[in-house]
Amino acid sequence: MKRTLISGITGQDGSYLAESLLASGGEVHGIVRQSSLLQRTRLDSVPALAAARAEGRLRLHYADLSDSSSLQAVVRQVEPDALFHLAGQSHVKISFELPEYTADSTGLGTLRLLEAVRQGAPRCRFFLAATSEIFGEPVESPQSETTPLAPINPYAAAKVYALNLVRIYRRAHGLFACAGILFNHESPRRGENYVTRKIARAAARIAKGLETHVHLGTLVPRRDWGYAVDTVEGMQAILNAEAPDDYVLATGVTHSVEDFCAVAFRIVGRDFREHVILDSEYARPVDITETRGDPSKAYRELGWRARTPFEELVRLMVEAELRAL
Ligand SMILES: NC(=O)c1ccc[n+]([C@@H]2O[C@H](COP(=O)([O-])OP(=O)(O)OC[C@H]3O[C@@H](n4cnc5c(N)ncnc54)[C@H](OP(=O)(O)O)[C@@H]3O)[C@@H](O)[C@H]2O)c1
Numbered sequence: 001m002k003r004t005l006i007s008g009i010t011g012q013d014g015s016y017l018a019e020s021l022l023a024s025g026g027e028v029h030g031i032v033r034q035s036s037l038l039q040r041t042r043l044d045s046v047p048a049l050a051a052a053r054a055e056g057r058l059r060l061h062y063a064d065l066s067d068s069s070s071l072q073a074v075v076r077q078v079e080p081d082a083l084f085h086l087a088g089q090s091h092v093k094i095s096f097e098l099p100e101y102t103a104d105s106t107g108l109g110t111l112r113l114l115e116a117v118r119q120g121a122p123r124c125r126f127f128l129a130a131t132s133e134i135f136g137e138p139v140e141s142p143q144s145e146t147t148p149l150a151p152i153n154p155y156a157a158a159k160v161y162a163l164n165l166v167r168i169y170r171r172a173h174g175l176f177a178c179a180g181i182l183f184n185h186e187s188p189r190r191g192e193n194y195v196t197r198k199i200a201r202a203a204a205r206i207a208k209g210l211e212t213h214v215h216l217g218t219l220v221p222r223r224d225w226g227y228a229v230d231t232v233e234g235m236q237a238i239l240n241a242e243a244p245d246d247y248v249l250a251t252g253v254t255h256s257v258e259d260f261c262a263v264a265f266r267i268v269g270r271d272f273r274e275h276v277i278l279d280s281e282y283a284r285p286v287d288i289t290e291t292r293g294d295p296s297k298a299y300r301e302l303g304w305r306a307r308t309p310f311e312e313l314v315r316l317m318v319e320a321e322l323r324a325l
Contacts (some may be wrong), residue, residue: 005067005078005124007031007113007218008086009068012189012316013129015042015049017084017232022052024247029078031063031071031087042189065109068116071232075124082239085113087156091193092133095155107158114169114177119234124240126177130163131156132224132250132291136179142224142294145181145246152286165247176244180235181291186313187228188320195257196225196317204321206275213275217282219258222290226251227308227316237302248291251306263314268322 004021008014009030018028032040043049052058061077063070065087075083088106090094095102110128117124133156135143151157163179170177190197195216202214226249233250261272298304308316 003027003029003078003081005029005031005074005080005083006086007084007108008088008129009060010040010042011086012042012187012191013185013235014084014086015046015189016187016228017086017235018043018058019046020232020236021049021153022048022057028052028058029060029074029080030060031074032060033064034062036157037310039182060317065105065112068112070103071112072116072120075113077119079121080124082127083113083117084127084129084235084239085110086129089189090155092153092155093282095153095158096285099154101157102154103161105183106155107161110162111320112166113246114165114175118169118173118175122173122175122287124176125244126166126169126175127235127239128162128166128177128179130179130181130183130246131159131234132183132293133288134160134163135291137288138291139289142250142292143248143296145248145297152288153284166246178238178241178244179246180231180238181246181248181293182231183224183226183248183291185226185228185231186317188317189228190317196260199261200314200317201321202275203264203268203270203318204325206270207322208325209324215277215279215282216257216261217279217284218287219254219261219276219278220289221287222254222256222292224250224254224291224293225260225310225313226306227313230308234298234302237298237304240325241302245301247302248293248295249298249304250307251310252295253310254290254292254294255310258311263311264318267315
């Protein structure tokens with residue numbers, strides 16, 4: 001994959017993916033949207049990405065998922081060999097507050113990009129970041145590529161639409177279009193309003209005496225949490241496969257929000273029970289009890305597996321927060 005286009009390059013996964021592709025000698029182009037601030041924290045703060053931008057190996061292009069003509073123009077201009085589509089409104093709770101925007105960016109945005117590829121670069125390999133949320137309250141555990149889709153929030157409904165489009169464009173138009181069904185993956189670059197980053201940040205700030213408590217919606221849900229760096233390796237393996245297909249990328253292990261709190265606060269020598277306040281303001285209208293992915297197809301066919309254990313992931317996140325202070 002010589003020339004790669006990434007939608008969502010300013011996000012957690014986009015920044016790690018760009019780093020990885022640049023390290024293997026590729027040319028990377030990223031889609032960014034107009035905003036009143038030019039600061040792009042995840043790109044600006046990574047020396048390898050800043051250097052690649054200065055050398056012209058990493059280039060940014062303005063476009064928006066709501067604007068077909070801008071997406072078509074970027075695809076025509078870049079003529080990518082591969083397109084990783086990672087952009088969209090991805091926050092579950094916010095998708096209840098912005099359901100139409102979520103459907104437009106995450107759902108229709110995928111249609112607009114697929115059309116741009118079909119019309120402007122039909123040989124380009126296309127990757128969609130789908131999500132374990134598409135399974136809703138799963139009917140089986142672990143969840144695999146064949147588990148029935150039953151979304152229970154607007155974000156997941158939009159991703160089901162996007163996933164179906166990938167399958168339709170693969171079958172009807174012969175595109176090399178694939179999806180990674182991604183289970184939760186975290187890192188120090190996770191958005192600040194996601195629960196893992198919030199907990200890691202709170203543990204560090206409380207340890208330093210800057211705060212005393214953190215407010216969370218619930219401690220109960222269990223998630224299959226992996227490390228984003230492992231996940232972006234899986235994304236590349238999916239597009240490097242001989243034939244296009246969809247794969248679950250997961251660890252196969254679950255932990256509760258309470259487990260995350262317990263490990264994060266233990267790392268800073270505290271007991272989470274003295275610092276966590278349950279607050280219904282942060283609870284979702286409906287939530288999934290447990291997700292657990294079955295990554296065996298990705299291992300069998302691509303040789304991919306998640307390498308970073310849960311405790312190490314939490315430590316990476318808490319230590320990054322401590323350093324940032
Ligand atoms: N992280 C996970 O645990 C997880 C799990 C399952 C699936 N996924 C999926 O994987 C993908 C990457 O996740 P992430 O954690 O890296 O997400 P993220 O950090 O929230 O990044 C989202 C990216 O999308 C961009 N974006 C949003 N709306 C856009 C629009 N209208 N036009 C152009 N760009 C837009 C954002 O740009 P700005 O910087 O301008 O906001 C940002 O670059 C997402 O599609 C997500 O749904 C993630």
